[in-house]
Structures are given as C-alpha cells and as structure tokens.
Amino acid sequence: MELMGRLLAWGVGVLALLLLVLAGWWGCVLLTAPYRRRREASVRNKFLHSVLWVYFSGDEEAAGADFFVRRGRRIVAECIADLAGSTVGLDPEPIRRIVRELGIEEFLWRRVRWCRSYRRAYYLQLLSRIPVGERSYREAARYLNDRNRHVRFCAMSVRMAFDAEGQYAALAEYSDKISYFELAELVMRLRHRGLPVDYRTLFASPNRNLQKLAMGVVWHYGLTDAEDELVRILSKENPEESAGVLYILCALRCSVAREEVARFISEMKPEWRKALLRYMARQGYSVHALRVFIPDDERDYYVSLVDSYKLNVG
C-alpha cells in the first residue's frame, strides 16, 4: 500500500513537472515570437541592403560584417539562399566573398552535424543554394546514405551546386529514384544557373535519374523535337516513367496515334487511362485522336469530357 502511495506521488510529481516544462516552453515561444520575427525582418532588410550595395557600387566588402555575424548567421544564410533562389544569372563572386567573410559555410556545417532529419535537410538545402567550396562537396558525401530521403537529396544538391561540370555525375550517383517533386527542384536550379543542357545526352544515358531530368527539361522548355526520345522510354517494364512520358507527350501536344504510344495507352490500367484521358481533354485533344485504341465506354467518357462546359467556357 505504501509502495502504491509512493508510486502515485511520483506520478503526480513527474506529470506536474512535465506540464510545467511544456507550459513554460510554449509561453516562452509565444512571448518571444513577435520580437524574434521583428528582429529577423530587420536583420534581413539590413543584409539585403548591404548585398545590393556590394552589387551596385562594386565595393569589395559588405558593410557591417560583424553586425551580421553577431545578429545571426542563420538569417544571413537564409537571405543569401533566397536571393540566389529568386534571381537568374546572378554573379556569384560577391556572394562567395560574403559567405567566406562571415564564415557561413562553417556555421551551416556545424548545424548539419548537430541536427537530425528535416532540420539537417534544411541546412543542407541552404548550403546547396550558396556558393560553397570543395570541403562541402566532400562532406556532403557523408549524408548521401542518411535515413531521411530529404537529407539524401539535399546532400546530393550540395554536390551538384559545387561543380557545374560534374553535376550530372552527382545525380547519376544518387541512389534513389528522383520524384517529381525533386525533379521540379532540379529543373528550377538548372534554370537559375542558366547553364546549357544537352537533353539528348541525358536521354541516351542508361541512368534513370538522368533520363527523368531530361524529361523534366523537355517538358519545361516545351521541346517538341524530343518526341522520338520520349517514345523510346515507353515500355511495360517501367510503368511509372512511362506514365510520366505520356503526360509530357500530351503536354507537348504530340500525336498519340503513333504506334508505340497507342499500344501503350491501350494496355494501360483502366483507372490510369481515365486519368490520362482527363489530362488529354484539358490539353485540347480531339475525339478523333483517340478513336482507334480505347474501349467504347471510355471513348464515350472522353466525348463527354470534350463536350463539357470546361473546354467551352473561360
């Protein structure tokens, strides 16, 4: 009985302590949030002014380096990453100088080592957007086998960002199949860097990630002359990529009556085909484009889609 009493007393104590800790933490967060937001916005503004001054005046150094180091290198790193992510063809040299001067790279690597999971991926993502040295390229290799997929992808992005020449090699070494989410991110980065992309070489590669990147480039830039390369990927063995290829062919308004394409569509699972038909209707394909190779009931469905108000209005 006495033991039970003690157990209960301990339980009450532990629970009360937990409640106090959680309530205190929440209270602190609520109370400091407005101050933190104001402070971050102010540092951000000052830093942006400083960087723009470097760009427009041609000065070698950003003004007030100590101030930014003292006030938070994380905010500065975020600011640089955003700047690089929202501009095209920005001269990286001034930013490289600022990163070196403020020790941003070392700071971010410290954070990467300390954090786990999505937070680690976050700091790796920041690293992938700022100009980094060879050390980052080497260190990022350690995280290519992390448990979290986002960490692996961001580590690969750091390696791609370091070396423009060898970026495709870094992608080819990536062990996961890239998702459409990651593909969108890669295409965006290629566009921001303004580097030439030889999509035919990427299509010719046996690596699926490179092929998928080529698909993303073709879709993004509307390269209709890549039709033959796209059709070549269509096969039953890789239905996932093939479905993506079909959507891209439709987005490019290529003919779906080609033998390989028609055969693939007729062999698709009915529910996948229905989704494709809806996409084709949105892209403006006529009923005649499909007359040959789909079952009658699906053809009627397609006719109803094409005749629907959605294509006639708006």
Add this chain to the structure above:
Amino acid sequence: MYWVVNIGVLLVSVAAVGCVVLVVYRVLQGRSKRRLLSRTHGVLADSPDFIGVSAVCYDIESVGHISELLDVEYPSYELVVVMDSRSKPELFQEILRHYRMMRVEYRPLEPQAALGVRGFYRSERRGFNRLTLLDQMEVFSSLSANAAVRVATYDYILPIEGRVRLVPRAIERLIMELSEYPIGSIQLVRSIVGKPLLLYARESVMEFGGFDRMAWGAIDRDAKITLYERLFFLAPSRHVSLAVGACIAVAVAGAFWTWHWGWWSLTLMLLDVLLLVGLFAWLASISTHSASEGRKSEFGAM
C-alpha cells in the same frame, strides 16, 4: 481492489504522457518539414502539371468564403461549390451576380436527374475559370459527393465543409507531398491535427462508391499518407476558447484541492486531463498562428 484502481490510473497516465510526447514530436517534425519545403519553390513553377486538386465545398457561407478558397497559387486547382438554389436563393443569386456566372450545358455519362442536379454554372470572367457552381437539390446531399466528383477536373478531391478555411499554401503543401510519390500511387492523404483533412484520389472514390465508404483501413499502407500539420482551420471561436480556459482552470483547481487532501489517484487523473486539454490548446494556437502569418513572411516562406 483499491490498488487495482491505482494501477489503472498510473497506466492511463503513462498512456497520456506517451500520446502527448508522440504527438508533440510528430507535430514538431511536421513543422520542420514545412519549413524545409517552404524554400522549395520548384514544385509550384516547374513541376509538370499532372497532379491537380479539385476542392469540393458544401454549405458555403458567403461570397467572401469562395474568394478565400479561390486564393490558391498552384495552377492545377479548381473549386466546385455545391449548393441548393432553392434553400439559399439570396446567396445563390449573389454568387451568380458577383462572379457573373452563367448556366452551361454539361452532359456527363450518368443521368444528372438521378443525382438531383439542376444545373452547372461557370463564370464569364476568365479570371474565375477555376470556379464551378453546382446547383443540386438538398435532399440529394448524401449524393453531392458523387455529383461533384463527376464534375471535378483533377485527380484528387478535397471535400471542404462550410465553416472551414484553408491554411495559406495548404494546397501547395499537399501537392508537394503527392509529388514525392509516383503518379496516381497515393489514394488518400489525411492530416489528423486539428480539423481533420482528407484528400481522396478520384478513381478510388468512384471505386468505393463515395467518400463515406472509403475507410482508412481498407486502403493499402503504401497508398496513404498521414500528415501532422494543420491544413484546415476554423475561425477561432470565443466559446471554444472560453470552454478550454474553463477546463484548464477547473483541472488546475481540482488538482490542487485533491493534492491537498492526499487523493493522489484523483490528482493524477486531473493532471492527465490538463495535459490533454493543454495539447488541444497548443494545437489550436499553432494553427491560428500559421493562418495569421500566412504570406506575410518574406520570399514566400511559409
């Protein structure tokens, strides 16, 4: 007998603490993921537009509510508003006037009369071509889902009830989640924090014969995703805030009183209640915060 009750109380406390720790951990993980993805703009601008969401809204309250639901940056998104023109004639007319909507011909395969559909309306203005109004008899409300699903353009359906609002960039967040998987492989996405959100794959809804028949357990593990983020929110209600505040006050007072008299098991139970109510209040506060912050952050950070 007395010690059996005490052991039961201890076990309940351990379960409550475990549950709270797990939820807090998951929610914080969710926040970190949201922070990571907030700097990922590619999916909005550069992703192939294969994945789209059709939001289907019932019990619309006002024209302003429609405007809020249309305020989504992701291009492959549409809003289907389902309402009965006879039960809310004034609101119906106001919507028609405000969006300059006109009746359009639409002949889907299934007979519309069987679903109680009176008509479809689309806006004459190009800026609102993502809006569709479906006039359907209220008695057929259980079939609203079916009618709306047939009208929807995209492959994922997001049912939204009347008073619910979308957290800014909620649709973009869902698209990011879906685009991490192969096309069409995800059948159901849910967010269990706060007001539950369920996003259905259109083909699965048709296959199961309606939203209500699509049970979580009936779907393959690889085809469903659980998010620990608030994507819907209800406008903060004063009554709920007062009720939560009263609950906390009563539980604190009760815990002190029972502790004073040495009724440890009762104290423990009251602390459990306090912990769970506190968790609820915390989840409510982070959703209100994310909703009010919205797009104020620089560079579109969420």
